[in-house]
Amino acid sequence: xxxxxxVDSPGIGPDKTRMTIRILFLGEFGVRFGREHTLDCAxxxxxxxxxxxxxxxxxxxxxxxxxxxxxxxxDQTIVPDSARVGPGQEVAVLPIFSGG
Amino acid sequence: xxxxxxVDSPGIGPDKTRMTIRILFLGEFGVRFGREHTLDCAxxxxxxxxxxxxxxxxxxxxxxxxxxxxxxxxDQTIVPDSARVGPGQEVAVLPIFSGG
Amino acid sequence: xxxxxxxxxxxxxPEAELAAFLxxxxxxxxxxxxxxLARDESRSGPVTGLYLDHYPGFTERSLERxxxxxxxxxxxxxxxxxxxxxxxxxxxxxVFVAVAAPHRRAAFEAADYLMDRLKxxxxxxxxxxxxxxxxxxxxxxxxxxxxxxWSD
Amino acid sequence: xxxxxxxxxxxxxPEAELAAFLxxxxxxxxxxxxxxLARDESRSGPVTGLYLDHYPGFTERSLERxxxxxxxxxxxxxxxxxxxxxxxxxxxxxVFVAVAAPHRRAAFEAADYLMDRLKxxxxxxxxxxxxxxxxxxxxxxxxxxxxxxWSD
Numbered sequence: 001x002x003x004x005x006x007v008d009s010p011g012i013g014p015d016k017t018r019m020t021i022r023i024l025f026l027g028e029f030g031v032r033f034g035r036e037h038t039l040d041c042a043x044x045x046x047x048x049x050x051x052x053x054x055x056x057x058x059x060x061x062x063x064x065x066x067x068x069x070x071x072x073x074x075d076q077t078i079v080p081d082s083a084r085v086g087p088g089q090e091v092a093v094l095p096i097f098s099g100g
Numbered sequence: 101x102x103x104x105x106x107v108d109s110p111g112i113g114p115d116k117t118r119m120t121i122r123i124l125f126l127g128e129f130g131v132r133f134g135r136e137h138t139l140d141c142a143x144x145x146x147x148x149x150x151x152x153x154x155x156x157x158x159x160x161x162x163x164x165x166x167x168x169x170x171x172x173x174x175d176q177t178i179v180p181d182s183a184r185v186g187p188g189q190e191v192a193v194l195p196i197f198s199g200g
Numbered sequence: 201x202x203x204x205x206x207x208x209x210x211x212x213x214p215e216a217e218l219a220a221f222l223x224x225x226x227x228x229x230x231x232x233x234x235x236x237l238a239r240d241e242s243r244s245g246p247v248t249g250l251y252l253d254h255y256p257g258f259t260e261r262s263l264e265r266x267x268x269x270x271x272x273x274x275x276x277x278x279x280x281x282x283x284x285x286x287x288x289x290x291x292x293x294x295v296f297v298a299v300a301a302p303h304r305r306a307a308f309e310a311a312d313y314l315m316d317r318l319k320x321x322x323x324x325x326x327x328x329x330x331x332x333x334x335x336x337x338x339x340x341x342x343x344x345x346x347x348x349x350w351s352d
Numbered sequence: 353x354x355x356x357x358x359x360x361x362x363x364x365x366p367e368a369e370l371a372a373f374l375x376x377x378x379x380x381x382x383x384x385x386x387x388x389l390a391r392d393e394s395r396s397g398p399v400t401g402l403y404l405d406h407y408p409g410f411t412e413r414s415l416e417r418x419x420x421x422x423x424x425x426x427x428x429x430x431x432x433x434x435x436x437x438x439x440x441x442x443x444x445x446x447v448f449v450a451v452a453a454p455h456r457r458a459a460f461e462a463a464d465y466l467m468d469r470l471k472x473x474x475x476x477x478x479x480x481x482x483x484x485x486x487x488x489x490x491x492x493x494x495x496x497x498x499x500x501x502w503s504d
Contacts, residue, residue: 027405027477028488076410092407098478099471099491100388100404100435100447127253127325128336176258192255198326199319199339200236200252200283200295215371218385222366226392226443232463233370233385234456240378291378304386304471305498308464311384315456346457 021085023054024092025061029070033061044086047072047079054093061093069096121185123154124192125161129170133161144186147172147179154193161193169196203271205263205281207254212282212296221280221298228277230304232311234297240290242337246330250288253325259285262323266314274310276301281314283322313350320347355423357415357433359406364434364448373432373450380429382456384463386449392442394489398482402440405477411437414475418466426462428453433466435474465502472499 023037024030037058045053051072055062064070071078073092074085085091123137124130137158145153151172155162164170171178173192174185185191214235222231238250267281278300288294297314301307320339327334339347366387374383390402419433430452440446449466453459472491479486491499 024407026407028479030405073407073410076407076413092410094407094475095477095488096490097473098404098476098489099495100474100476100478124255126255128327130253173255173258176255176261192258194255194323195325195336196338197321198252198324198337199343200322200324200326214374215367218370218387219367222387222389222445224443225389229389229391231387231389233387234460235370235374235383235385236456237374237377237381237383239381239454291376293374302391303494304388304467305494308386308460308467312460315460319456342455342457 019087021050021087022090023058024090025058026092027095027098029061029064029093029095033058041085041087044084046081047074047083047085048081050085050091051081054091064095065093070094119187121150121187122190123158124190125158126192127195127198129161129164129193129195133158141185141187144184146181147174147183147185148181150185150191151181154191164195165193170194201271201277203267203279205260205267205279205283207260207263207283207285209284209286211284211288211292214293214296217280217282217296218298221278221300225300228300228302228307230302230307231298231300232304232307233299234295234311234315235293236295236315238288238290238292238294242328243340244328244330244335244337245332247290247328248331249290249329250294251327251329251334252285252288252294253327254285255323259323262321263318266317266321269317270299270310270314273313274299274301275303275306276310279310279314281318283318283324285324316343316346316350319343353423353429355419355431357412357419357431357435359412359415359435359437361436361438363436363440363444366445366448369432369434369448369450373430373452377452380452380454380459382454382459383450383452384456384459385451386447386463386467387445388447388467390440390442390444390446394480394482395492396480396482396487396489397484399442399480400483401442401481402446403479403481403486404437404440404446405479406437407475411475414473415470418469418473421469422451422462422466425465426451426453427455427458428462431462431466433470435470435476437476468495468498468502471495 051065055065121141151165155165282296299310434448451462
Protein backbone atom coordinates (compact mmCIF):
# COMPACT_ATOMS: atom_id res chain seq x y z
CA UNK A 1 0.00 0.00 0.00
CA UNK A 2 2.03 2.98 -1.21
CA UNK A 3 1.05 6.50 -0.23
CA UNK A 4 2.07 9.60 -2.08
CA UNK A 5 3.28 12.08 0.50
CA UNK A 6 1.84 15.08 -1.28
CA VAL A 7 -1.70 13.85 -0.85
CA ASP A 8 -1.40 12.25 2.55
CA SER A 9 -3.60 14.02 5.00
CA PRO A 10 -1.67 16.01 7.56
CA GLY A 11 -4.72 16.03 9.78
CA ILE A 12 -4.95 14.15 13.03
CA GLY A 13 -7.66 13.48 15.53
CA PRO A 14 -11.13 11.93 15.42
CA ASP A 15 -12.32 13.78 12.33
CA LYS A 16 -9.52 12.69 10.07
CA THR A 17 -11.43 10.02 8.15
CA ARG A 18 -14.37 12.36 7.65
CA MET A 19 -12.15 15.07 6.14
CA THR A 20 -10.45 12.95 3.52
CA ILE A 21 -11.26 11.07 0.36
CA ARG A 22 -9.78 7.64 -0.17
CA ILE A 23 -8.33 7.30 -3.66
CA LEU A 24 -7.71 3.90 -5.30
CA PHE A 25 -5.81 3.39 -8.51
CA LEU A 26 -6.69 0.14 -10.29
CA GLY A 27 -4.79 -2.00 -12.77
CA GLU A 28 -1.76 -0.46 -14.41
CA PHE A 29 -2.46 2.85 -12.63
CA GLY A 30 -2.00 1.11 -9.29
CA VAL A 31 1.44 -0.04 -10.33
CA ARG A 32 2.45 3.32 -11.74
CA PHE A 33 1.05 5.67 -9.11
CA GLY A 34 0.58 3.57 -6.00
CA ARG A 35 -2.55 1.63 -5.22
CA GLU A 36 -4.04 3.84 -2.53
CA HIS A 37 -3.87 7.48 -1.58
CA THR A 38 -5.65 9.78 0.83
CA LEU A 39 -6.67 13.22 -0.29
CA ASP A 40 -7.55 16.03 2.08
CA CYS A 41 -11.00 17.24 1.41
CA ALA A 42 -12.93 19.53 3.71
CA UNK A 43 -15.97 20.04 1.51
CA UNK A 44 -17.64 18.58 -1.57
CA UNK A 45 -16.18 19.16 -5.01
CA UNK A 46 -17.06 18.01 -8.50
CA UNK A 47 -15.51 14.93 -10.04
CA UNK A 48 -13.99 17.18 -12.69
CA UNK A 49 -12.32 19.22 -9.94
CA UNK A 50 -11.26 16.03 -8.23
CA UNK A 51 -9.52 14.83 -11.38
CA UNK A 52 -7.47 18.00 -11.29
CA UNK A 53 -6.69 17.71 -7.58
CA UNK A 54 -5.56 14.11 -7.85
CA UNK A 55 -3.60 14.78 -11.02
CA UNK A 56 -1.81 17.69 -9.38
CA UNK A 57 -0.93 15.79 -6.24
CA UNK A 58 -0.10 12.28 -7.45
CA UNK A 59 3.09 12.47 -9.40
CA UNK A 60 2.69 11.43 -13.03
CA UNK A 61 -1.05 10.85 -12.80
CA UNK A 62 -2.18 14.10 -14.41
CA UNK A 63 -2.14 12.81 -17.96
CA UNK A 64 -4.25 9.70 -17.32
CA UNK A 65 -6.72 11.64 -15.17
CA UNK A 66 -7.29 14.07 -18.05
CA UNK A 67 -8.22 11.23 -20.43
CA UNK A 68 -11.96 10.75 -20.96
CA UNK A 69 -11.52 6.95 -21.03
CA UNK A 70 -10.19 7.05 -17.47
CA UNK A 71 -13.39 6.71 -15.48
CA UNK A 72 -13.95 7.51 -11.83
CA UNK A 73 -16.16 5.54 -9.49
CA UNK A 74 -17.45 7.14 -6.31
CA ASP A 75 -18.34 4.62 -3.62
CA GLN A 76 -18.23 1.89 -6.30
CA THR A 77 -20.47 3.59 -8.86
CA ILE A 78 -19.09 5.13 -12.03
CA VAL A 79 -20.10 8.77 -12.16
CA PRO A 80 -19.90 11.60 -14.69
CA ASP A 81 -17.56 14.55 -14.20
CA SER A 82 -20.48 16.66 -13.05
CA ALA A 83 -21.11 14.45 -9.99
CA ARG A 84 -20.13 15.71 -6.54
CA VAL A 85 -17.84 13.95 -4.13
CA GLY A 86 -17.05 14.82 -0.56
CA PRO A 87 -15.21 13.87 2.63
CA GLY A 88 -15.48 10.23 3.68
CA GLN A 89 -16.11 8.89 0.21
CA GLU A 90 -14.01 6.42 -1.77
CA VAL A 91 -12.98 7.25 -5.32
CA ALA A 92 -11.52 4.66 -7.68
CA VAL A 93 -9.59 5.69 -10.76
CA LEU A 94 -10.30 3.07 -13.41
CA PRO A 95 -8.25 2.41 -16.53
CA ILE A 96 -10.12 0.96 -19.50
CA PHE A 97 -11.41 -2.47 -18.44
CA SER A 98 -9.51 -5.29 -20.06
CA GLY A 99 -12.49 -7.58 -19.74
CA GLY A 100 -12.10 -11.09 -18.38
CA UNK B 101 -36.13 -60.22 -36.10
CA UNK B 102 -39.44 -60.75 -37.89
CA UNK B 103 -39.55 -62.07 -41.41
CA UNK B 104 -42.43 -61.58 -43.76
CA UNK B 105 -43.15 -64.95 -45.34
CA UNK B 106 -44.05 -63.50 -48.72
CA VAL B 107 -40.58 -62.19 -49.27
CA ASP B 108 -38.58 -64.90 -47.57
CA SER B 109 -36.41 -66.60 -50.07
CA PRO B 110 -37.54 -70.15 -50.82
CA GLY B 111 -34.09 -70.94 -52.22
CA ILE B 112 -31.68 -73.35 -50.59
CA GLY B 113 -28.06 -74.30 -51.12
CA PRO B 114 -24.77 -72.39 -51.22
CA ASP B 115 -25.94 -69.63 -53.56
CA LYS B 116 -28.79 -68.51 -51.39
CA THR B 117 -27.16 -65.37 -49.98
CA ARG B 118 -25.95 -64.31 -53.42
CA MET B 119 -29.49 -64.54 -54.90
CA THR B 120 -31.24 -62.38 -52.32
CA ILE B 121 -31.30 -58.81 -51.11
CA ARG B 122 -31.43 -58.13 -47.40
CA ILE B 123 -34.05 -55.50 -46.56
CA LEU B 124 -33.96 -53.51 -43.32
CA PHE B 125 -36.75 -51.26 -42.12
CA LEU B 126 -35.60 -48.59 -39.70
CA GLY B 127 -37.42 -46.63 -37.01
CA GLU B 128 -41.20 -46.71 -37.08
CA PHE B 129 -41.10 -48.77 -40.28
CA GLY B 130 -39.31 -51.55 -38.42
CA VAL B 131 -42.08 -51.68 -35.86
CA ARG B 132 -44.84 -51.59 -38.46
CA PHE B 133 -43.42 -53.94 -41.10
CA GLY B 134 -40.82 -56.04 -39.32
CA ARG B 135 -37.22 -55.06 -38.96
CA GLU B 136 -35.63 -57.40 -41.50
CA HIS B 137 -36.75 -59.17 -44.66
CA THR B 138 -35.10 -61.13 -47.42
CA LEU B 139 -36.11 -60.54 -51.00
CA ASP B 140 -35.43 -62.98 -53.81
CA CYS B 141 -33.42 -61.28 -56.46
CA ALA B 142 -31.71 -63.11 -59.30
CA UNK B 143 -30.47 -60.07 -61.21
CA UNK B 144 -29.95 -56.31 -60.74
CA UNK B 145 -32.90 -53.97 -60.74
CA UNK B 146 -33.32 -50.23 -60.24
CA UNK B 147 -34.07 -48.76 -56.84
CA UNK B 148 -37.38 -47.51 -58.27
CA UNK B 149 -38.25 -51.09 -59.24
CA UNK B 150 -37.11 -52.30 -55.86
CA UNK B 151 -39.46 -49.88 -54.11
CA UNK B 152 -42.31 -51.51 -56.02
CA UNK B 153 -41.13 -55.05 -55.30
CA UNK B 154 -40.78 -54.41 -51.57
CA UNK B 155 -44.06 -52.54 -51.42
CA UNK B 156 -45.87 -55.36 -53.13
CA UNK B 157 -44.42 -58.07 -50.94
CA UNK B 158 -44.29 -56.49 -47.46
CA UNK B 159 -47.80 -56.05 -46.28
CA UNK B 160 -48.73 -52.42 -45.67
CA UNK B 161 -45.38 -51.02 -46.80
CA UNK B 162 -46.47 -49.90 -50.27
CA UNK B 163 -47.60 -46.44 -49.23
CA UNK B 164 -44.43 -45.47 -47.37
CA UNK B 165 -42.21 -46.87 -50.13
CA UNK B 166 -43.99 -44.64 -52.65
CA UNK B 167 -43.23 -41.50 -50.63
CA UNK B 168 -40.27 -39.46 -51.88
CA UNK B 169 -39.21 -38.70 -48.30
CA UNK B 170 -38.69 -42.41 -47.67
CA UNK B 171 -35.09 -42.84 -48.73
CA UNK B 172 -33.28 -46.07 -49.57
CA UNK B 173 -29.69 -46.84 -48.72
CA UNK B 174 -27.83 -49.54 -50.61
CA ASP B 175 -24.93 -50.99 -48.67
CA GLN B 176 -25.21 -48.03 -46.26
CA THR B 177 -25.20 -45.27 -48.88
CA ILE B 178 -28.34 -43.33 -49.74
CA VAL B 179 -28.99 -43.67 -53.47
CA PRO B 180 -31.38 -42.12 -56.01
CA ASP B 181 -34.16 -44.17 -57.57
CA SER B 182 -32.11 -44.54 -60.73
CA ALA B 183 -29.37 -46.50 -58.94
CA ARG B 184 -29.10 -50.28 -59.49
CA VAL B 185 -29.16 -52.90 -56.79
CA GLY B 186 -28.51 -56.61 -57.10
CA PRO B 187 -28.17 -59.93 -55.31
CA GLY B 188 -26.08 -59.93 -52.14
CA GLN B 189 -26.64 -56.28 -51.35
CA GLU B 190 -28.27 -54.76 -48.29
CA VAL B 191 -31.04 -52.21 -48.67
CA ALA B 192 -32.27 -50.07 -45.80
CA VAL B 193 -35.62 -48.32 -45.95
CA LEU B 194 -35.24 -45.06 -44.03
CA PRO B 195 -38.04 -42.94 -42.61
CA ILE B 196 -37.31 -39.23 -42.25
CA PHE B 197 -34.50 -38.87 -39.74
CA SER B 198 -35.66 -37.50 -36.43
CA GLY B 199 -32.22 -36.11 -35.71
CA GLY B 200 -30.55 -36.69 -32.37
CA UNK C 201 -6.07 -31.85 -34.01
CA UNK C 202 -8.52 -34.58 -33.19
CA UNK C 203 -12.05 -34.98 -34.46
CA UNK C 204 -13.95 -37.82 -32.85
CA UNK C 205 -17.60 -38.83 -33.10
CA UNK C 206 -18.85 -41.81 -31.16
CA UNK C 207 -22.13 -43.64 -30.75
CA UNK C 208 -22.83 -45.25 -27.40
CA UNK C 209 -25.62 -47.08 -25.60
CA UNK C 210 -24.33 -45.77 -22.27
CA UNK C 211 -25.20 -42.27 -21.13
CA UNK C 212 -22.30 -39.95 -21.97
CA UNK C 213 -20.49 -38.68 -18.86
CA PRO C 214 -20.29 -34.93 -19.57
CA GLU C 215 -18.12 -34.05 -16.59
CA ALA C 216 -15.50 -36.70 -17.32
CA GLU C 217 -15.61 -35.84 -21.01
CA LEU C 218 -15.11 -32.15 -20.28
CA ALA C 219 -12.24 -32.82 -17.92
CA ALA C 220 -10.47 -34.97 -20.50
CA PHE C 221 -11.15 -32.44 -23.23
CA LEU C 222 -9.67 -29.56 -21.21
CA UNK C 223 -6.59 -31.38 -19.94
CA UNK C 224 -3.27 -29.91 -21.00
CA UNK C 225 -4.79 -27.31 -23.28
CA UNK C 226 -2.57 -24.21 -23.50
CA UNK C 227 -2.98 -23.12 -27.12
CA UNK C 228 -6.77 -22.90 -27.13
CA UNK C 229 -8.42 -20.10 -25.22
CA UNK C 230 -11.96 -21.38 -25.66
CA UNK C 231 -13.86 -24.58 -25.06
CA UNK C 232 -17.59 -24.75 -25.70
CA UNK C 233 -19.47 -27.81 -24.49
CA UNK C 234 -23.06 -28.65 -25.23
CA UNK C 235 -25.07 -31.24 -23.34
CA UNK C 236 -28.45 -32.28 -24.70
CA LEU C 237 -30.70 -33.78 -22.05
CA ALA C 238 -33.86 -35.83 -22.38
CA ARG C 239 -36.77 -33.64 -21.28
CA ASP C 240 -39.67 -35.01 -19.28
CA GLU C 241 -42.12 -33.15 -21.48
CA SER C 242 -42.45 -32.22 -25.13
CA ARG C 243 -44.98 -30.19 -27.11
CA SER C 244 -47.08 -33.38 -27.22
CA GLY C 245 -47.21 -33.80 -23.46
CA PRO C 246 -45.37 -35.72 -20.73
CA VAL C 247 -42.47 -37.93 -21.81
CA THR C 248 -41.60 -40.97 -19.76
CA GLY C 249 -38.70 -42.08 -21.94
CA LEU C 250 -37.08 -41.92 -25.34
CA TYR C 251 -35.86 -44.58 -27.70
CA LEU C 252 -33.32 -43.67 -30.37
CA ASP C 253 -33.24 -46.24 -33.13
CA HIS C 254 -30.19 -46.24 -35.38
CA TYR C 255 -28.75 -48.05 -38.38
CA PRO C 256 -25.45 -49.57 -37.25
CA GLY C 257 -22.52 -48.23 -39.25
CA PHE C 258 -24.61 -45.76 -41.21
CA THR C 259 -25.52 -43.70 -38.14
CA GLU C 260 -21.92 -43.58 -36.90
CA ARG C 261 -20.82 -42.28 -40.27
CA SER C 262 -23.49 -39.58 -40.23
CA LEU C 263 -22.03 -38.33 -36.95
CA GLU C 264 -18.46 -38.52 -38.22
CA ARG C 265 -19.37 -36.58 -41.36
CA UNK C 266 -20.91 -33.71 -39.41
CA UNK C 267 -17.93 -33.49 -37.08
CA UNK C 268 -15.57 -33.44 -40.07
CA UNK C 269 -17.69 -30.76 -41.77
CA UNK C 270 -17.59 -28.58 -38.66
CA UNK C 271 -13.85 -29.05 -38.47
CA UNK C 272 -13.42 -28.01 -42.10
CA UNK C 273 -15.70 -25.01 -41.77
CA UNK C 274 -14.43 -23.34 -38.59
CA UNK C 275 -11.01 -22.47 -37.16
CA UNK C 276 -11.13 -25.05 -34.41
CA UNK C 277 -8.57 -27.38 -32.86
CA UNK C 278 -10.53 -30.34 -31.57
CA UNK C 279 -14.06 -31.65 -31.76
CA UNK C 280 -15.65 -34.42 -29.77
CA UNK C 281 -19.18 -35.71 -30.34
CA UNK C 282 -20.73 -38.48 -28.25
CA UNK C 283 -24.26 -39.49 -29.14
CA UNK C 284 -26.52 -41.88 -27.35
CA UNK C 285 -28.65 -44.59 -28.93
CA UNK C 286 -31.23 -46.93 -27.44
CA UNK C 287 -33.34 -46.20 -24.36
CA UNK C 288 -32.95 -42.83 -22.64
CA UNK C 289 -34.64 -41.78 -19.39
CA UNK C 290 -35.72 -38.18 -18.73
CA UNK C 291 -32.85 -36.09 -17.35
CA UNK C 292 -30.19 -38.27 -18.93
CA UNK C 293 -27.76 -36.86 -21.48
CA UNK C 294 -28.44 -37.69 -25.13
CA VAL C 295 -25.55 -35.88 -26.71
CA PHE C 296 -22.29 -34.28 -25.65
CA VAL C 297 -20.45 -31.98 -28.01
CA ALA C 298 -17.21 -30.20 -27.19
CA VAL C 299 -15.21 -27.85 -29.40
CA ALA C 300 -11.87 -26.24 -28.62
CA ALA C 301 -10.46 -23.29 -30.52
CA PRO C 302 -7.86 -20.58 -30.06
CA HIS C 303 -10.67 -18.00 -30.08
CA ARG C 304 -14.18 -18.28 -28.74
CA ARG C 305 -16.19 -17.22 -31.79
CA ALA C 306 -15.11 -20.26 -33.80
CA ALA C 307 -15.79 -22.56 -30.85
CA PHE C 308 -19.31 -21.20 -30.34
CA GLU C 309 -20.13 -21.30 -34.03
CA ALA C 310 -18.84 -24.82 -34.57
CA ALA C 311 -20.78 -26.18 -31.58
CA ASP C 312 -23.93 -24.36 -32.67
CA TYR C 313 -23.56 -25.61 -36.24
CA LEU C 314 -22.92 -29.17 -35.09
CA MET C 315 -26.02 -29.18 -32.92
CA ASP C 316 -28.19 -27.76 -35.69
CA ARG C 317 -27.02 -30.51 -38.01
CA LEU C 318 -27.26 -33.25 -35.39
CA LYS C 319 -30.84 -32.25 -34.57
CA UNK C 320 -31.96 -32.55 -38.20
CA UNK C 321 -29.56 -34.83 -40.06
CA UNK C 322 -28.17 -37.33 -37.60
CA UNK C 323 -29.43 -40.76 -38.70
CA UNK C 324 -31.69 -41.50 -35.76
CA UNK C 325 -35.34 -42.35 -35.46
CA UNK C 326 -36.68 -41.12 -32.17
CA UNK C 327 -39.64 -42.50 -30.31
CA UNK C 328 -41.13 -40.60 -27.39
CA UNK C 329 -43.01 -42.66 -24.85
CA UNK C 330 -45.77 -41.06 -22.83
CA UNK C 331 -49.12 -41.73 -21.20
CA UNK C 332 -50.81 -41.87 -24.63
CA UNK C 333 -48.35 -44.43 -25.93
CA UNK C 334 -45.31 -44.10 -28.17
CA UNK C 335 -44.96 -41.46 -30.89
CA UNK C 336 -42.27 -41.41 -33.55
CA UNK C 337 -41.11 -37.88 -34.07
CA UNK C 338 -39.56 -35.68 -36.72
CA UNK C 339 -37.41 -32.55 -36.47
CA UNK C 340 -39.40 -29.51 -35.35
CA UNK C 341 -39.96 -26.49 -37.57
CA UNK C 342 -37.55 -24.64 -35.29
CA UNK C 343 -34.91 -27.33 -35.85
CA UNK C 344 -35.36 -27.04 -39.60
CA UNK C 345 -35.18 -23.24 -39.45
CA UNK C 346 -32.02 -23.41 -37.34
CA UNK C 347 -30.44 -25.74 -39.86
CA UNK C 348 -31.19 -23.27 -42.67
CA UNK C 349 -28.97 -20.67 -41.02
CA TRP C 350 -25.91 -22.50 -42.32
CA SER C 351 -25.84 -22.32 -46.09
CA ASP C 352 -23.93 -25.23 -47.53
CA UNK D 353 -34.40 -20.28 -11.71
CA UNK D 354 -30.99 -19.41 -10.35
CA UNK D 355 -28.57 -16.82 -11.62
CA UNK D 356 -25.22 -16.84 -9.88
CA UNK D 357 -22.01 -14.96 -10.63
CA UNK D 358 -18.97 -15.52 -8.47
CA UNK D 359 -15.44 -14.19 -8.31
CA UNK D 360 -12.74 -16.53 -7.06
CA UNK D 361 -9.00 -16.64 -6.62
CA UNK D 362 -9.03 -20.41 -7.09
CA UNK D 363 -9.18 -21.90 -10.58
CA UNK D 364 -12.80 -22.81 -11.38
CA UNK D 365 -13.32 -26.60 -11.57
CA PRO D 366 -15.27 -26.89 -14.85
CA GLU D 367 -16.03 -30.60 -14.55
CA ALA D 368 -17.42 -30.35 -11.03
CA GLU D 369 -19.33 -27.21 -11.98
CA LEU D 370 -20.83 -28.92 -15.02
CA ALA D 371 -21.83 -32.00 -13.04
CA ALA D 372 -23.57 -29.87 -10.41
CA PHE D 373 -25.24 -27.77 -13.07
CA LEU D 374 -26.63 -30.81 -14.89
CA UNK D 375 -27.82 -32.71 -11.85
CA UNK D 376 -31.53 -33.41 -11.70
CA UNK D 377 -32.35 -31.37 -14.78
CA UNK D 378 -35.44 -32.77 -16.56
CA UNK D 379 -37.17 -29.63 -17.84
CA UNK D 380 -34.22 -28.20 -19.75
CA UNK D 381 -33.10 -29.90 -22.93
CA UNK D 382 -29.97 -27.84 -23.40
CA UNK D 383 -26.93 -26.90 -21.37
CA UNK D 384 -24.16 -24.84 -22.91
CA UNK D 385 -20.92 -24.48 -21.00
CA UNK D 386 -18.02 -22.24 -21.89
CA UNK D 387 -14.56 -22.53 -20.42
CA UNK D 388 -12.05 -19.77 -21.07
CA LEU D 389 -8.47 -20.91 -20.65
CA ALA D 390 -5.27 -18.92 -20.26
CA ARG D 391 -3.29 -19.29 -23.48
CA ASP D 392 0.47 -19.63 -23.51
CA GLU D 393 0.72 -17.14 -26.34
CA SER D 394 -1.03 -13.95 -27.46
CA ARG D 395 -0.66 -11.68 -30.48
CA SER D 396 2.20 -10.03 -28.59
CA GLY D 397 4.18 -13.24 -28.13
CA PRO D 398 4.66 -15.95 -25.50
CA VAL D 399 2.71 -15.60 -22.27
CA THR D 400 4.13 -17.07 -19.08
CA GLY D 401 1.23 -15.99 -16.87
CA LEU D 402 -1.66 -13.61 -16.39
CA TYR D 403 -2.66 -11.37 -13.56
CA LEU D 404 -6.26 -10.18 -13.30
CA ASP D 405 -6.57 -7.15 -11.09
CA HIS D 406 -10.03 -6.32 -9.78
CA TYR D 407 -11.83 -3.78 -7.62
CA PRO D 408 -13.39 -5.73 -4.75
CA GLY D 409 -17.16 -5.40 -4.69
CA PHE D 410 -17.33 -3.39 -7.90
CA THR D 411 -16.03 -6.26 -10.04
CA GLU D 412 -18.40 -8.79 -8.48
CA ARG D 413 -21.32 -6.51 -9.26
CA SER D 414 -20.19 -6.14 -12.87
CA LEU D 415 -20.37 -9.93 -13.22
CA GLU D 416 -23.74 -10.13 -11.48
CA ARG D 417 -25.18 -7.42 -13.72
CA UNK D 418 -24.17 -9.24 -16.91
CA UNK D 419 -25.61 -12.53 -15.69
CA UNK D 420 -28.86 -10.78 -14.77
CA UNK D 421 -28.98 -9.06 -18.18
CA UNK D 422 -28.50 -12.40 -19.97
CA UNK D 423 -31.23 -13.91 -17.86
CA UNK D 424 -33.62 -11.08 -18.72
CA UNK D 425 -32.80 -11.19 -22.41
CA UNK D 426 -33.05 -14.91 -23.21
CA UNK D 427 -35.49 -17.71 -22.40
CA UNK D 428 -33.14 -19.52 -20.06
CA UNK D 429 -33.61 -21.35 -16.77
CA UNK D 430 -30.29 -21.06 -14.97
CA UNK D 431 -27.04 -19.20 -15.40
CA UNK D 432 -23.78 -19.70 -13.57
CA UNK D 433 -20.71 -17.54 -14.03
CA UNK D 434 -17.45 -18.15 -12.20
CA UNK D 435 -14.62 -15.76 -12.91
CA UNK D 436 -11.07 -15.92 -11.73
CA UNK D 437 -9.02 -13.06 -10.33
CA UNK D 438 -5.37 -12.87 -9.35
CA UNK D 439 -2.57 -14.96 -10.82
CA UNK D 440 -3.41 -17.42 -13.62
CA UNK D 441 -1.00 -19.90 -15.20
CA UNK D 442 -1.24 -20.91 -18.89
CA UNK D 443 -3.72 -23.74 -19.40
CA UNK D 444 -5.73 -22.85 -16.30
CA UNK D 445 -9.38 -21.84 -16.56
CA UNK D 446 -10.15 -18.13 -16.24
CA VAL D 447 -13.89 -18.27 -16.62
CA PHE D 448 -16.65 -20.86 -16.54
CA VAL D 449 -20.09 -19.99 -17.85
CA ALA D 450 -23.02 -22.39 -17.95
CA VAL D 451 -26.52 -21.74 -19.22
CA ALA D 452 -29.49 -24.12 -19.12
CA ALA D 453 -32.63 -23.65 -21.18
CA PRO D 454 -35.55 -25.70 -22.43
CA HIS D 455 -34.31 -25.19 -25.99
CA ARG D 456 -30.77 -24.96 -27.26
CA ARG D 457 -30.94 -21.69 -29.23
CA ALA D 458 -31.53 -19.62 -26.10
CA ALA D 459 -28.78 -21.47 -24.26
CA PHE D 460 -26.24 -20.86 -27.04
CA GLU D 461 -27.20 -17.22 -27.45
CA ALA D 462 -27.12 -16.44 -23.74
CA ALA D 463 -23.68 -18.04 -23.31
CA ASP D 464 -22.35 -16.26 -26.39
CA TYR D 465 -23.78 -12.92 -25.23
CA LEU D 466 -22.38 -13.37 -21.73
CA MET D 467 -18.91 -14.09 -23.02
CA ASP D 468 -18.97 -11.11 -25.37
CA ARG D 469 -19.88 -8.85 -22.47
CA LEU D 470 -17.45 -10.48 -20.05
CA LYS D 471 -14.59 -10.04 -22.51
CA UNK D 472 -15.21 -6.31 -22.90
CA UNK D 473 -17.09 -5.04 -19.84
CA UNK D 474 -16.12 -7.19 -16.90
CA UNK D 475 -14.28 -4.92 -14.45
CA UNK D 476 -10.85 -6.49 -14.71
CA UNK D 477 -7.45 -5.15 -15.59
CA UNK D 478 -5.36 -7.85 -17.15
CA UNK D 479 -1.59 -8.05 -17.20
CA UNK D 480 0.15 -10.53 -19.47
CA UNK D 481 3.62 -11.58 -18.40
CA UNK D 482 6.13 -12.69 -20.99
CA UNK D 483 9.83 -12.69 -21.84
CA UNK D 484 9.71 -8.93 -22.59
CA UNK D 485 8.12 -8.14 -19.26
CA UNK D 486 4.54 -7.39 -18.25
CA UNK D 487 2.00 -5.70 -20.54
CA UNK D 488 -1.37 -4.38 -19.47
CA UNK D 489 -3.91 -5.19 -22.12
CA UNK D 490 -7.23 -3.94 -23.48
CA UNK D 491 -10.04 -5.73 -25.28
CA UNK D 492 -9.13 -6.64 -28.85
CA UNK D 493 -10.84 -5.15 -31.87
CA UNK D 494 -12.47 -8.56 -32.34
CA UNK D 495 -13.81 -8.47 -28.79
CA UNK D 496 -15.25 -5.01 -29.38
CA UNK D 497 -16.80 -6.08 -32.67
CA UNK D 498 -18.32 -9.17 -31.04
CA UNK D 499 -19.83 -6.99 -28.33
CA UNK D 500 -21.43 -4.77 -30.98
CA UNK D 501 -23.49 -7.71 -32.24
CA TRP D 502 -25.84 -7.32 -29.28
CA SER D 503 -27.65 -4.02 -29.52
CA ASP D 504 -28.72 -2.77 -26.12
